Amino acid sequence: MISIGSSIPDLILHSGHIHTGDSQTGTVGALSIVGNRVQAVGQTADLLRTANQNTKIIDLKGSCVIPGLTDGHAHMDREGLRHQLPSLQHAQSLADVLDVIADEVRHRVEGSWILTQPIGQAPEFLTDVAHLIPTRYDLDRVSPKHPVFIRPIWGYWSNTVPFSCVANSLALELAGVGPQTRSPTQDIVIDRDGSGQPTGIFWEKSLVPLVEHTLMRCAPGFSLAQREQALVYGMAQYNKVATTCVFEGHGVASEVIQAYKSVHESGASTVRALLTFSPNWHLKGQGDAALLLKDWTAWVGRRGMGDDVLRVQGLYAEIDLDPHNNQLRASNHPCTGWAGFQAGCALPLELMKVLVQEAARNSIRLCGIWPNLLELFEYANQTQSIAPMRWVLGHQRFLTHDQIARIKDLGVVLTTHTNRHIYKDGDRMLSEGIHDLNDLVPLQSLLHNGVQVAFGSDNLPPSLFHPMWHASARKSRTGQRVGESQAIDRSQALKIATEGGAYLCFDECQRGRLVPGFLADMAILSADPLVCNEEELPQIQATGVIVNGRFVL
Numbered sequence: 419m420i421s422i423g424s425s426i427p428d429l430i431l432h433s434g435h436i437h438t439g440d441s442q443t444g445t446v447g448a449l450s451i452v453g454n455r456v457q458a459v460g461q462t463a464d465l466l467r468t469a470n471q472n473t474k475i476i477d478l479k480g481s482c483v484i485p486g487l488t489d490g491h492a493h494m495d496r497e498g499l500r501h502q503l504p505s506l507q508h509a510q511s512l513a514d515v516l517d518v519i520a521d522e523v524r525h526r527v528e529g530s531w532i533l534t535q536p537i538g539q540a541p542e543f544l545t546d547v548a549h550l551i552p553t554r555y556d557l558d559r560v561s562p563k564h565p566v567f568i569r570p571i572w573g574y575w576s577n578t579v580p581f582s583c584v585a586n587s588l589a590l591e592l593a594g595v596g597p598q599t600r601s602p603t604q605d606i607v608i609d610r611d612g613s614g615q616p617t618g619i620f621w622e623k624s625l626v627p628l629v630e631h632t633l634m635r636c637a638p639g640f641s642l643a644q645r646e647q648a649l650v651y652g653m654a655q656y657n658k659v660a661t662t663c664v665f666e667g668h669g670v671a672s673e674v675i676q677a678y679k680s681v682h683e684s685g686a687s688t689v690r691a692l693l694t695f696s697p698n699w700h701l702k703g704q705g706d707a708a709l710l711l712k713d714w715t716a717w718v719g720r721r722g723m724g725d726d727v728l729r730v731q732g733l734y735a736e737i738d739l740d741p742h743n744n745q746l747r748a749s750n751h752p753c754t755g756w757a758g759f760q761a762g763c764a765l766p767l768e769l770m771k772v773l774v775q776e777a778a779r780n781s782i783r784l785c786g787i788w789p790n791l792l793e794l795f796e797y798a799n800q801t802q803s804i805a806p807m808r809w810v811l812g813h814q815r816f817l818t819h820d821q822i823a824r825i826k827d828l829g830v831v832l833t834t835h836t837n838r839h840i841y842k843d844g845d846r847m848l849s850e851g852i853h854d855l856n857d858l859v860p861l862q863s864l865l866h867n868g869v870q871v872a873f874g875s876d877n878l879p880p881s882l883f884h885p886m887w888h889a890s891a892r893k894s895r896t897g898q899r900v901g902e903s904q905a906i907d908r909s910q911a912l913k914i915a916t917e918g919g920a921y922l923c924f925d926e927c928q929r930g931r932l933v934p935g936f937l938a939d940m941a942i943l944s945a946d947p948l949v950c951n952e953e954e955l956p957q958i959q960a961t962g963v964i965v966n967g968r969f970v971l
Contacts, residue, residue, distance in 0.1 A: 419460030422934040425452045426470050428967070432462040434478030435946060439485050439916050439931040449483070451938045454967035458934055476962075482946035484912065485932050486662025486939035486965065487882045488919020490833035491812050491874025494664050494689065495674055495758050496572065497655050498648030499640060503569065504534045509550055516552065520560040528563050531638055536571040536583070541879060543576045554618025557586035565589035567637040572756040573625030575878065577838070580607070580621040583629050585637075590616060593636045602632045603743055624743060626757065631750035639753030645677035652880075653681075653689040657971045659881035660941035660960040663929065664689055665872070665922050667785040667812045667833055669696025669734025669759045673752050682728040688963075688970035690727050690939070692923045694785045694810075696734045698762035700748045711776050719782045721924070726937070727966070732783030732807075735774065737790055738764035774798035778807075785810035792821065795828055805829025808924070812874060815839045816857045817864070826869050831922050833874040834859050836888035840901075844894030855901035861889050861914075862904045872918040873911075886911040886947060887956040908948050908955070938967040 420443060427450035436446050438459055448465040450457045458465060469475060504522055509515045515537065522532045537547045557566045570583035585593065597614045601607065606628050609619035620629045630637060640648070656664065670678075670693050681687050695718050714733070717723040722731025738744055741764075748762030765773060771794065777784050778798040784807075795809055805828060812833040817825075825832060839859050847853055864871050873885040887893075889911045892902045906914075920930030929937050942962035945954050963971035 419458055419464040420934055421450075421458030421460070423452065423457060425457065427452055427457050427465075427468055427473050429474045429476070430465050430469055431476045431478055431483060431942075432466060434481050434483055434942075436483040436932060437485075437912070437948065438933060439913065440933045443933065449932060449940075451964070451967050454938055456932055456934055456936050456938050459932060478942065481961065482943045483932070483940055484660065484943060484947070485916040485930055486941055486963070487660050487915045488663040488665065488872065488923060488930070489656065489661050489875050489880070489882055490665045490872030490919050490922050491667050491835065491876050492656070492661075492664035492880070493666070493668065493758065493877040494652045494656055494691070494880070495645065495649055495670070495677070496652070496756060496877050497880055498651035499644070499756065500535050500540060501651055502640065502644040502648050504532075506535055506537045506550075506568070507539050509537065512550055512552060512556065515550055516556060516560045519557060519566060523561050523564055526564060530564060532561060532564050532566045533637060534568050536569055536581075538571065541575060543571045543581075544578075551582055551619060552584055554585065554587045554590060554616070557584065557618065561586055563588070565592055565637070567634055570622055570627045570629060573622070573627065574876075577625070577842070579625060580623050583620050583622065583627070583634070585618050585620075585634055587618070589634070589637065590618060593634050595633055599633070602746055603628060605743060606633065608633070626743075626747065626761070627755060628743060628746060630755050631747045631753070635750050635753075639750075639755060642673070642677060642680070645674060646680050649677050649681050650686050653687065654971075656689050656880050657963045658960055659883060660943060660958070660963065661880070661882060662689060662939040662941070662963065662965050663919065663923065663925075664691050665833075665919065666691065666693045667734070667810050667874070668787060669694045669763060669785065671696050671698070671752065671754045671758060671760045673754060674758045675730060678728055687727050688965055690965070691729070693728075693730045694732045694734050694783075695730055696759035696763045698748055698751050698760040699765055700745065700762040711773070711780060711782065715780050715782060719780050732785055733777065734759065734763050735770065735784045735786045735791060735794075736764040736788060737767050737770050737794070740764075741766070770794060771797060775801045778802040778804050781807060783807045783809055785812065787811070787813040789814065792824060795830060796824065799828055808870075808922070810922070815859065816853060817860055818857055819863065822860070822863055822867050822869060826867050831870045831872065832864060833872045833922065834861070834885065835874055835876050836885045837876060837878045840888040840892060841884070841895055844900035845896050845898060848894065848898055848900065856903045858901045858904070860901070860904045861906050865906065865910060870918065870921050871914050872922040873915050881956065881958075882915045883947065883958045884956045886915055887952070889914070890955070891952055912947055938964055940964050
């Protein structure tokens with residue numbers, strides 16, 4: 419038995435297969451907790467002798483326990499946002515869509531807005547819904563006195579364009595959209611009938627929606643109360659797949675941060691969160707980068723602000739390659755829609771060069787998702803070593819040996835997006851035959867070269883057991899092997915999902931392993947990810963979850 423202190427344990431889990439993640443202790447049969455920390459790990463008989471009548475004792479009956487998982491690119495807020503709106507996903511006909519709207523009319527005060535989820539099947543919205551899309555006149559028949567807006571999807575759910583959103587006549591009138599209205603961008607098409615009248619249907623040609631921030635910006639965005647409820651729901655869903663911490667490396671806007679704070683202050687948080695701030699630089703104008711950073715350095719620099727449950731640290735960075743559309747989206751501040759991050763966070767290259775230097779000088783962590791940031795990170799590193807700050811690159815797809823070496827030299831942490839790059843896009847890339855797929859999310863090479871890696875779900879779906887499966891099986895949607903030389907074993911995959919995520923959050927000395935003194939974050943699972951059948955791995959669920967020493971599931 420390995421333990422700290424001699425206090426009577428509050429909780430003992432016994433007679434299980436507890437994967438501690440520690441090279442010395444390995445897999446043990448029992449674990450005890452005092453307060454919010456692991457007290458001891460060892461054999462069942464030894465730990466049960468430390469209990470008294472006040473100790474809660476759980477017989478695992480052979481179940482597997484692992485350290486809580488850390489999702490390195492979660493977008494956890496989106497998981498609950500869809501559930502804040504009436505659903506259209508079960509509609510099989512246009513009449514079904516209109517029935518949902520009619521039901522909302524019966525329960526709402528005349529004149530109030532009716533906003534719904536997008537048309538289609540969540541979470542990917544891949545089915546053909548052309549026959550389900552109403553016009554303004556269809557919606558008017560069931561809702562003549564309530565403005566209606568059927569929201570667009572988040573384009574990255576399907577990775578296809580165009581997609582639609584729809585408004586009825588009253589909503590168009592409130593928005594000032596009529597026969598003379600011109601589209602603010604070539605990426606919005608206003609559908610019109612033979613007489614030139616808008617039909618109420620808008621077609622979006624950009625994966626990041628534009629209509630709700632421009633032509634239909636009068637439609638209410640998500641309220642603080644909706645975002646709070648969405649987070650509580652999202653946390654529960656992430657707990658169900660053993661996630662106990664998220665890192666939001668794509669950045670979150672101020673409206674999302676406020677929701678996180680409210681949930682945390684209410685005591686309802688069941689998932690730890692490290693949030694990267696997504697600023698709207700357009701509110702500050704195009705001034706000197708040192709001045710742009712001034713307002714935020716005190717609370718996003720170094721370790722940021724917060725506690726072990728909720729912390730805000732660092733900034734999201736992006737080179738602005740779509741300035742017109744980004745400015746349109748950012749002009750709807752503070753509303754960010756499904757995104758949850760600010761379109762106004764992107765800056766021109768020359769200003770970004772100054773920004774990264776100032777961030778390095780002021781010990782501000784930067785995070786980004788586009789490959790063009792690697793050179794900028796190297797540029798900043800010439801001013802001040804960025805390794806202690808663990809800057810982050812997410813969503814990286816193809817990486818050469820040279821790029822891997824450069825990432826290692828910078829001390830950059832990498833977060834992966836295997837859901838898209840291996841599973842969803844694998845078949846297409848195999849058929850194209852234009853890439854060396856051994857460079858696609860090259861986990862074996864990254865680990866061999868000592869690069870710190872964490873898995874990200876991107877909320878597509880939320881479970882990290884999917885990336886663990888992608889990483890070890892390297893299978894596409896149709897079951898084809900994709901870059902299989904880069905496969906890693908399941909113990910390596912579990913280590914990435916636990917210790918790798920903890921390192922990403924600067925928590926490797928208190929999370930990611932089940933050892934005495936570490937925070938008591940763990941999950942009891944429906945199957946053992948190290949030995950279950952391959953096809954079972956992505957389907958694993960948590961049957962119990964402990965965060966900070968207390969059961970949250």
